Amino acid sequence: MTIYLSLTDPDRPAGAIPAKKEVAENIARYEKYTLNTYARPPIVFKHGKGCKIYDQDGKQYIDFTAGIAVNALGHADDQVAAIIADQAAKLIHLSNLYYNEWAGHLAQSLVRATLAGAGTCSHGLYRDVSPEGLGPKVFFSNSGTEANEGALKFARKYGKLLAASGKLGSGVSHGLKTDPNLKYNIVSFTRGFHGRSMGALSVTTNPKYQDPFTPLIPGIVHARYNMPSEVAAMVDERTCAVIVEPIQGEGGVHAASVEFLRTLRRRCDQVGAVLIYDEIQCGLGRTGKFWAHHHYPADCAPDIITLAKPLANGLPIGGIIVSHTIADLIKIGDHGTTFGGNPLACRVGHNVVSRISDNQFLASVQEKGEYLKHQIKSRLGSFIGADRIITETRGTGLIQGLQFDRDPSSIVSAALDRGLLLVSAGGNAIRLIPPLVVSKDEIDQGVSILVDVLKSKPWEA
Ligand SMILES: Cc1ncc(COP(=O)(O)O)c(C=O)c1O
Incomplete structure (x- = not known):
C-alpha cells in the first residue's frame, strides 16, 4: 500500500487543493444546490475498505475518523454489505404500525450485551432485572439527536408522575407538593454535546451552537463537568433528569471521574431524577x-443509555x-x-452488535487502544x-485525544494532504477514533504520518 509520508503535491499550500475538472464540477454542483453548513476540503470520496478510503482520483487515505465514530467495522464490510443487499430485496421499511422481524432481535442483543457487560450491578437500569423477563427495554430512533430527544421526553414524564405520586419524600420543597408540574428541570454539563434539535441543543452547553437559535427550551440547568462538589446544588427536587457523557467526545475526549458519576447517581436517587448516559460516541465497544x-463501578450505573453512531x-x-x-x-x-x-437498519444493527459485543472483539479493541496510546x-x-505543542494526551480504547496548545486545524489539513483523516474536537483537541477493526499496521502508518506532519510545523505556514 501507499503511505504518503510527505506531501503528494508539494507546490500547493495545505488545504487549498486545486480540484481537477470532474471533482470541481461535483463540488460546484453540491455548493449550488445544497444548503451548506460545513467547511469541507475540495475532495470527493468514492469508496473505502476497512480502515482505508479513496478519493475521486484514487488517492488512498487512512481513516482515523470512522465517519465520526460511526464505521466501527470499517468501510464496505462484507457481512454488512451482504445483509443490506439481502434485506433491501425483501423489506426495507413498513412503519411502526406493524411488527417486523428484526427490531426485536436487535433490542434483545442490546439488552443482553448491556447486562452481560455490567456483571452483578444492581443500580439504575440494572435494577429490577429478573429471569421472568423484567428488565431494560429499547426504543429505536434514527439518530443520536433523536435518541436524546426521546430520553428527555421520557424523563419529563417520569418527573411529572413521580411528583404527582407524592413519593418524593418528606424534605420536598419548591412547591412540588402542590404542583407536580414543577419537576421538569434537566441538568447538563459544560463541553457536553448531545445534538442540534431544540431539546438536544438546549442541553448542549456551547454558545457556538446555541446562541443563533435562542430562546431554547425552558428548565435547563448548566453545571460544570467533573465537579462532584457542585452536584448537590445543581440537582434538586425540581430536577427530572441529568444528561451526561461518560466520556465527552466532541468536547475534547474528557472522561468523567468515578467520583463525579457516583455523586450524580446518588443525587439522582435522592431527588428522584433520571440519570441519562449519552453513549452515542463513546459507547458500543469504542472503549x-x-x-x-x-x-x-456498579454504583455509577445510569437509568437510560442513548446510543446511535456505530x-x-x-x-x-x-x-x-x-x-x-x-x-x-411510557404508554402507547x-x-x-x-x-x-x-x-x-435493525438487521444490520443486529449483526454489528453481535460482533462488537463478542469478548474477543472487545479485548482486541482494548489491546489496539493500548497500542495506539503507546x-x-x-x-x-x-x-x-x-x-x-501537544500539552496532554488522554483517552480509553480507540477514542484517544491529543490536546494542542493552539488551534489544530493546520495539522488536520496537513494530515489530509498526506493521506490521513483526522477530526478535531472542542478546546483545541484532535480525536483519534479509527474504525474498531483498525490493524496495528494501520495504527503505525497513521502515527507515522502524524509525526511527519508535526515535524513539518504546518502552523507556521
Ligand atoms: C455524544 C453525542 N451525542 C449526540 C450526538 C448527536 O448525534 P447525531 O449526530 O446522530 O444526531 C453526537 C454526535 O456527534 C454525539 O457525539
Missing part, C-alpha cells in the same frame, strides 16, 4: 468494553435503552417515529509536554 460506563455501521439508526421502571411509565401514543426501528507516547513524545 474496549460494550459501554464506556462498564469501566466504572449501531448499524453507517445506516442511520439510534436507540434509547430505558430501565424497567421507566419503560413501565407517548412517542413515535416513522423510520426508527425499520427492518433494514505509539502516541513513544513516537510523538518529543512533541508532548506542558510547554510543547
